[in-house]
Amino acid sequence: MTGNRLRAAGGAAIVAALAGVLFFYSAHPVRGSDHQDSPTVVNRVGADISDVYMFPPNNANRDRDVVLVMNVHPIITHAQLGTTFFDPAVMYQLKIAHGGSTVEDQVIQFKAGNPGANQSITLYGPGKPNVTGTQSVFIAPTGTATIDSPATLPNGIQFFAGHRADPFFFDLSQFFKIIPDRNAGFHNPGPPPPPTAGTFRGFSSAFNSLHGVSCDTSASNEFLSSNGLNVLTLVVELPRSMLTTSSPLIHVWATTSTTTGN
Amino acid sequence: MLMSRRTVWVAALCALAALIVWPWFIERRMTLEAQAALPTPAPVIADYASREQVVSFYERDARRHPDDQIIARLLATQYLQRFRERNDVGDLLRAQAQAQHSLALQPRNNIGADMTMTSALLSLHQFRSALRYVHEAEQIEPWNPAPTAQEISLQTELGRYDVADKLLRHPPPGMRRNDVWDGAQARYDEITGGLAHARRLIDRAMADADAVMDNPAETRAWYHMRSGELAFSAGDYLTAEQRFNEALAIFPSDAKALSGLARLAWANRRWPEALRFAARAAELLPTPETLGYEADAQRALGDPGAAAQTEDLIGAVERVGNARGINDRALAVYYAEHREHLADALRIARRDLAARDDIYAEDTLAWVLGANGRWAEARKYAREATRFDTEDARLQFHAGIIALRNDDVEEGRRRLGFALRLSPHFHPDYADQAKRALAELAGADGSKTALSGDKWH
Numbered sequence: 001m002t003g004n005r006l007r008a009a010g011g012a013a014i015v016a017a018l019a020g021v022l023f024f025y026s027a028h029p030v031r032g033s034d035h036q037d038s039p040t041v042v043n044r045v046g047a048d049i050s051d052v053y054m055f056p057p058n059n060a061n062r063d064r065d066v067v068l069v070m071n072v073h074p075i076i077t078h079a080q081l082g083t084t085f086f087d088p089a090v091m092y093q094l095k096i097a098h099g100g101s102t103v104e105d106q107v108i109q110f111k112a113g114n115p116g117a118n119q120s121i122t123l124y125g126p127g128k129p130n131v132t133g134t135q136s137v138f139i140a141p142t143g144t145a146t147i148d149s150p151a152t153l154p155n156g157i158q159f160f161a162g163h164r165a166d167p168f169f170f171d172l173s174q175f176f177k178i179i180p181d182r183n184a185g186f187h188n189p190g191p192p193p194p195p196t197a198g199t200f201r202g203f204s205s206a207f208n209s210l211h212g213v214s215c216d217t218s219a220s221n222e223f224l225s226s227n228g229l230n231v232l233t234l235v236v237e238l239p240r241s242m243l244t245t246s247s248p249l250i251h252v253w254a255t256t257s258t259t260t261g262n
Numbered sequence: 263m264l265m266s267r268r269t270v271w272v273a274a275l276c277a278l279a280a281l282i283v284w285p286w287f288i289e290r291r292m293t294l295e296a297q298a299a300l301p302t303p304a305p306v307i308a309d310y311a312s313r314e315q316v317v318s319f320y321e322r323d324a325r326r327h328p329d330d331q332i333i334a335r336l337l338a339t340q341y342l343q344r345f346r347e348r349n350d351v352g353d354l355l356r357a358q359a360q361a362q363h364s365l366a367l368q369p370r371n372n373i374g375a376d377m378t379m380t381s382a383l384l385s386l387h388q389f390r391s392a393l394r395y396v397h398e399a400e401q402i403e404p405w406n407p408a409p410t411a412q413e414i415s416l417q418t419e420l421g422r423y424d425v426a427d428k429l430l431r432h433p434p435p436g437m438r439r440n441d442v443w444d445g446a447q448a449r450y451d452e453i454t455g456g457l458a459h460a461r462r463l464i465d466r467a468m469a470d471a472d473a474v475m476d477n478p479a480e481t482r483a484w485y486h487m488r489s490g491e492l493a494f495s496a497g498d499y500l501t502a503e504q505r506f507n508e509a510l511a512i513f514p515s516d517a518k519a520l521s522g523l524a525r526l527a528w529a530n531r532r533w534p535e536a537l538r539f540a541a542r543a544a545e546l547l548p549t550p551e552t553l554g555y556e557a558d559a560q561r562a563l564g565d566p567g568a569a570a571q572t573e574d575l576i577g578a579v580e581r582v583g584n585a586r587g588i589n590d591r592a593l594a595v596y597y598a599e600h601r602e603h604l605a606d607a608l609r610i611a612r613r614d615l616a617a618r619d620d621i622y623a624e625d626t627l628a629w630v631l632g633a634n635g636r637w638a639e640a641r642k643y644a645r646e647a648t649r650f651d652t653e654d655a656r657l658q659f660h661a662g663i664i665a666l667r668n669d670d671v672e673e674g675r676r677r678l679g680f681a682l683r684l685s686p687h688f689h690p691d692y693a694d695q696a697k698r699a700l701a702e703l704a705g706a707d708g709s710k711t712a713l714s715g716d717k718w719h
Binding site for chain 2: 043044045046073075077078079080082083084085087088089114115172173176221228259260
C-alpha cells in the first residue's frame with residue numbers, strides 16, 4: 001500500500017514536473033507575416049516574419065546541401081543597425097513536413113540571448129518536434145553563433161544569424177498605379193479611378209525594342225532594397241540528407257512564438 | 263444543541279471580522295494574482311539615440327521618391343515619435359503633413375497614415391478632426407483594438423464618456439490583453455471614479471509594454487509615468503516616486519516623469535528638490551505647469567527675482583509657445599492659482615472647454631470663475647466636473663471650496679474631506695487650506711464667516 005502510494009506520488013510528481021516543463025517552454029503562435037502588415041506583428045516587430053527562402057547553396061556543396069533562410073524584423077534602416085537585435089522572448093522556428101503531410105515532423109528552432117553586439121543565437125535541431133501545431137517546445141540544442149558572425153556547428157551545419165539587406169523586391173508604388181483599387185473609398189467615394197500606369201518601371205530600351213513593347217523605362221522604386229532597408233536573417237546551410245529522412249519531398253514554413261502569444 | 267451566549271458572540275464577532283477583511287483579502291488576492299501573471303521585462307534598447315539619423319534617412323528617401331505613400335507614412339511615424347521624445351510641436355505638424363501626403367497618394371486602406379494622423383491631431387488637441395481618421399482606421403481593421411482604443415481616448419478627451427463607455431463594453435471580437443486598450447480603459451476608469459482599477463490596468467499595461475524589447479523606450483517609459491501619476495492621485499507617494507524614477511531609467515529625457523517628480527516634491531514642500539526637477543523638466547519641455555512648480559519653488563526658497571523671470575517665461579508660453587492652445591488648461595490653472603491675469607485665464611479656460619468638454623476643462627473653468635469672484639456660475643461647472651466623484655484631490659478641493667462659497671456646507675465638507683482622504687499632500691497650499699477649513703467648519707458648525715481666513719486660490 002505504502003509502496004503503491006509512493007509510486008503514485010512519484011508518478012504524479014513526474015507528471016507535474018513534465019507539465020511544468022511543458023508549461024514553461026510551451027509557446028503560442030504569433031499570427032501574421034510580411035512587412036509589418038498586421039496589428040500583431042506591428043506590436044511586436046521582432047516576431048514579424050518577412051520572408052522564407054529555400055535554395056541550393058552557391059558553392060561546392062550545391063548538390064549535397066540545402067539553404068534555409070528565415071527573415072524577420074523588416075524595415076531596419078542603416079541608422080538602426082546598432083540598436084536592432086533578435087528578440088530573446090521570441091522562439092523563431094522553421095517547420096518541415098515530409099511527403100503528403102502538412103504536419104511538421106522536423107523543426108529547426110532558434111533562441112536569442114541578451115541583446116547587444118555579442119548577442120548569442122542558439123540553434124536547436126533539426127529534430128523531431130516534442131509537440132506539433134500551434135504550440136512549440138524547444139528540442140535539443142545543436143550549437144550557438146554570435147550575431148553577424150558565421151558559425152560552423154556539428155554535423156556539417158553552417159549557421160548565420162544577423163543583419164542583412166532585405167532581398168525582397170517589389171515596386172509597390174507602381175503596383176498601386178497599375179491596380180489602383182486602394183485609391184478609392186473613404187476619401188473619394190465611388191468606383192476606383194482608372195490606372196495611371198500600365199507597366200512596372202525599370203525596363204530598358206533594349207528590352208522594349210527586343211519585345212516590341214513600351215514598358216516604363218524610368219527608375220523603379222523598389223521600397224525595401226532600393227531604400228537600403230534591412231532585416232534580421234537566420235540562415236542555415238545543412239546536408240539535404242538531414243531533412244529528407246522519410247521523403248525527398250519537403251514542405252517548409254516558419255513561425256514565431258512567444259510564451260504569451262502577444 | 264443550543265450554543266452558549268458567549269459562543270454566539272464569538273461566532274458573530276468572527277463573522278463580522280471576516281466581513282470587514284473580506285474586501286481587503288479579495289483586493290490583495292487580485293493584486294497578487296495580477297502580479298504573478300505579469301511577463302518578464304525585456305532589456306531596454308536606446309532606440310531614441312538614433313532617431314535623428316532615422317528621420318534623416320526617411321527624409322532623404324521621401325525627397326527621392328515623392329510619390330511613395332509608404333515612405334511618407336514611415337516618415338510621418340518617425341516625426342511623431344521624435345515629437346514624443348523631444349516635444350517639438352513642429353514635428354507634429356510635419357507628421358500631419360506627411361500622413362496627409364500618404365493619404366493623398368493612397369486614400370484607401372492606408373491605416374498606418376490614418377492612425378498617425380489621429381495621433382498627431384490628438385497631440386495637437388484637434389480631437390474632433392482626429393475622429394474622422396480614427397473612424398476610417400476602425401472601418402479598415404474592425405478586428406484591430408488599436409483604432410478603437412484610440413477612439414476611446416479621443417471620446418474621453420472630448421468628455422463624451424457615454425460613447426467611450428459603450429466602446430469599452432464592445433471590444434473587437436477575440437481581443438487579447440492589449441496595453442493600448444488597457445491604457446485607454448485606465449484613463450476612463452480614472453475619470454469615472456475607478457482609480458484602484460485604473461491603477462491595476464495601467465500596471466498591467468506597463469508590464470506588457472515592458473515585455474516587448476522593440477517597443478520604443480519612450481513608450482515604455484510613458485506607462486511608468488502614467489502609473490506614477492495615478493499613484494500620486496491615490497496618495498501613494500512612494501510608488502509614484504518609484505515609477506517616475508523607473509521612467510527616467512528607461513528614457514532619461516522623459517520631461518513628463520521629471521515634471522511628475524517636481525510635482526511630488528512641490529506638493530510635499532520639498533522645495534530644493536522641486537526646483538531641481540522642475541528646472542530639468544522645463545529645460546526639456548517648458549510647460550506652464552512645470553514652470554509653475556519652478557517659480558513656486560524659487561519663491562519659497564527666497565528668490566523672488568528668479569521666480570519673476572520664470573513667470574515671464576510662462577507669459578511667453580502663452581504668447582508664443584501655445585500653438586493651437588495645447589497649453590490652455592495649464593495656463594488657466596496657473597493664473598487662477600496665483601491670482602494673475604484673471605481675465606485672460608477666463609478667456610483661456612472657456613477656449614479649453616470649447617475644444618474638449620471633459621471634466622478637467624469644467625473644473626478649470628469653475629476654478630477660474632471662482633477666482634474671478636463668480637462663485638454661483640462656478641458652481642454649475644464644479645458640479646459637472648465632479649459628477650463621477652473622480653478621485654482627484656485638486657478637483658474635489660475646488661468643488662469643495664466652491665460649494666462653501668455657495669453656502670453648501672455639507673457638500674463643501676464632504677468634498678474637502680474626500681480630497682484629503684485621497685491624497686493628504688496633493689498641493690503645497692490647498693491641502694493645508696482644506697484641513698483648516700474642515701477644522702473651522704467643525705468649530706463654527708458650518709458658519710461661512712469662519713472661512714474668511716484663507717484666500718481660496
